[in-house]
Amino acid sequence: xxxxxxxxxxxxxxxxxxxxxxxxxxxxxxxxxxxxxxxxxxxxxxxxxxxxxxxxxxxxxxxxxxxxxxxxxxxxxxxxxxxxxxxxxxxxxxxxxxxxxxxxxxxxxxxxxxxxxxxxxxxxxxxxxxxxxxxxxxxxxxxxxxxxxxxxxxxxxxxxxxxxxxxxxxxxxxxxxxxxxxxxxxxxxxxxxxxxxxxxxxxxxxxxxxxxxxxxxxxxxxxxxxxxxxxxxxxxxxxxxxxxxxxxxxxxxxxxxxxxxxxxxxxxxxxxxxxxxxxxxxxxxxxxxxxxxxxxxxxxxxxxxxxxxxxxxxxxxxxxxxxxxxxxxxxxxxxxxxxxxxxxxxxxxxxxxxxxxxxxxxxxxxxxxxxxxxxxxxxxxxxxxxxxxxxxxxxxxxxxxxxxxxxxxxxxxxxxxxxxxxxxxxxxxxxxxxxxxxxxxxxxxxxx
Amino acid sequence: xxxxxxxxxxxxxxxxxxxxxxxxxxxxxxxxxxxxxxxxxxxxxxxxxxxxxxxxxxxxxxxxxxxxxx
Numbered sequence: 001x002x003x004x005x006x007x008x009x010x011x012x013x014x015x016x017x018x019x020x021x022x023x024x025x026x027x028x029x030x031x032x033x034x035x036x037x038x039x040x041x042x043x044x045x046x047x048x049x050x051x052x053x054x055x056x057x058x059x060x061x062x063x064x065x066x067x068x069x070x071x072x073x074x075x076x077x078x079x080x081x082x083x084x085x086x087x088x089x090x091x092x093x094x095x096x097x098x099x100x101x102x103x104x105x106x107x108x109x110x111x112x113x114x115x116x117x118x119x120x121x122x123x124x125x126x127x128x129x130x131x132x133x134x135x136x137x138x139x140x141x142x143x144x145x146x147x148x149x150x151x152x153x154x155x156x157x158x159x160x161x162x163x164x165x166x167x168x169x170x171x172x173x174x175x176x177x178x179x180x181x182x183x184x185x186x187x188x189x190x191x192x193x194x195x196x197x198x199x200x201x202x203x204x205x206x207x208x209x210x211x212x213x214x215x216x217x218x219x220x221x222x223x224x225x226x227x228x229x230x231x232x233x234x235x236x237x238x239x240x241x242x243x244x245x246x247x248x249x250x251x252x253x254x255x256x257x258x259x260x261x262x263x264x265x266x267x268x269x270x271x272x273x274x275x276x277x278x279x280x281x282x283x284x285x286x287x288x289x290x291x292x293x294x295x296x297x298x299x300x301x302x303x304x305x306x307x308x309x310x311x312x313x314x315x316x317x318x319x320x321x322x323x324x325x326x327x328x329x330x331x332x333x334x335x336x337x338x339x340x341x342x343x344x345x346x347x348x349x350x351x352x353x354x355x356x357x358x359x360x361x362x363x364x365x366x367x368x369x370x371x372x373x374x375x376x377x378x379x380x381x382x383x384x385x386x387x388x389x390x391x392x393x394x395x396x397x398x399x400x401x402x403x404x405x406x407x408x409x410x411x412x413x414x415x416x417x418x419x420x421x422x423x424x425x426x427x428x429x430x431x432x433x434x435x436x437x438x439x440x441x442x443x444x445x446x447x448x
Numbered sequence: 449x450x451x452x453x454x455x456x457x458x459x460x461x462x463x464x465x466x467x468x469x470x471x472x473x474x475x476x477x478x479x480x481x482x483x484x485x486x487x488x489x490x491x492x493x494x495x496x497x498x499x500x501x502x503x504x505x506x507x508x509x510x511x512x513x514x515x516x517x518x
Binding site for chain 2: 352384
């Protein structure tokens with residue numbers, strides 16, 4: 001089926017990114033926006049746009065019924081959910097299936113299975129994908145938790161079964177701490193995710209966060225598009241991602257990419273997805289979770305492979321097979337993505353306001369995927385990410401040189417941004433050397 | 449009289465003290481929310497809350513006074 005029109009159930013940077021590919025393909029786009037986003041660039045760039053409600057996400061971007069209603073009213077073939085918001089909401093995917101609107105992503109069953117970490121762990125374990133040592137079921141009692149932790153050895157991580165993005169996790173170093181943390185972890189899991197199921201995993205100290213991009217079609221083909229190193233994080237959230245990983249060897253690269261394909265096959269995955277792994281200093285990796293959507297950091301993969309992931313998603317959703325095979329996927333050069341946040345560069349506290357001056361860098365090897373322009377009001381209602389700077393070069397050294405120039409040229413005024421922080425990370429010797437783990441930001445603070 | 453000010457722009461989602469309450473230095477007095485992040489604001493001084501300047505739902509800018517402590 002040829003998709004002629006798509007509603008984008010998202011906002012900002014990713015809505016613009018999807019519109020860009022649709023324009024290239026001659027596909028009509030429909031945007032939705034809340035009252036707070038009426039003046040955002042993505043609203044004007046779509047062929048059609050609908051106001052869907054007041055600023056809070058529960059009344060606008062998470063309001064499934066109004067989004068479905070607008071999709072029907074504008075007679076689109078499909079909905080692209082972007083990332084965040086409804087992108088990993090199995091119920092929304094199911095509602096689309098019921099209404100005969102294509103959901104650009106995997107089936108609601110896959111989203112549900114991968115969204116529940118306990119289910120995902122057990123599926124992966126069965127398929128022979130290594131998972132972090134831990135307990136596969138939801139914990140019934142604190143006594144059970146203590147018994148499991150003692151068997152594995154401390155430290156351990158308490159995790160909400162329905163959690164993600166670092167939310168609902170608690171690191172525990174010993175028996176007393178676990179006893180204390182158990183009830184609060186359960187309580188927070190219930191408050192954040194509406195599900196108080198928690199489980200225990202062995203805590204991997206000073207780890208690398210490495211993920212593999214895969215694409216899978218409805219004809220049984222699964223192809224990986226190499227890995228990304230996502231270890232630079234602040235507040236448990238990624239800030240800088242790069243491909244290829246400067247840490248792993250070609251041997252590990254092959255193993256981890258093959259494992260990701262195995263994981264995707266185990267769940268009959270379709271569409272673009274990411275298998276996230278945690279890796280210790282010796283290169284031993286474990287399955288962490290699977291993201292059943294396009295990710296923020298997809299451009300670094302696009303830059304090293306020359307592929308358009310949104311275009312691939314659209315083709316796969318339309319029923320086409322992936323137009324290449326594993327051996328055709330090239331890997332060339334190096335790409336680094338910097339997330340631009342409207343936030344204080346020291347405290348990482350949000351900084352909403354009006355952007356009075358906006359000039360992104362523009363030269364060879366630089367790509368800027370952003371959602372704002374001069375005059376855009378950055379409101380307190382949504383995520384602080386306003387754009388992404390992606391630099392690429394024939395190798396990591398060249399990418400680093402371009403990154404420095406690009407970060408120095410980037411101008412954002414009127415609000416605080418994390419540009420000074422990104423420049424600081426770039427100048428930090430461990431980052432320069434490509435020798436860093438998820439503890440990089442803490443290490444930078446200690447060396448101050 | 450000492451001022452307790454917001455250290456980020458956001459919406460007041462909780463006021464954790466009442467006028468007349470005794471607060472200690474470092475005690476959280478107001479909870480702000482902005483861009484999917486909740487940040488507690490602590491009083492830097494000990495004393496008695498003289499006046500609360502904000503209500504739940506108010507939007508405050510960085511530096512705005514939230515309450516006065518005497």
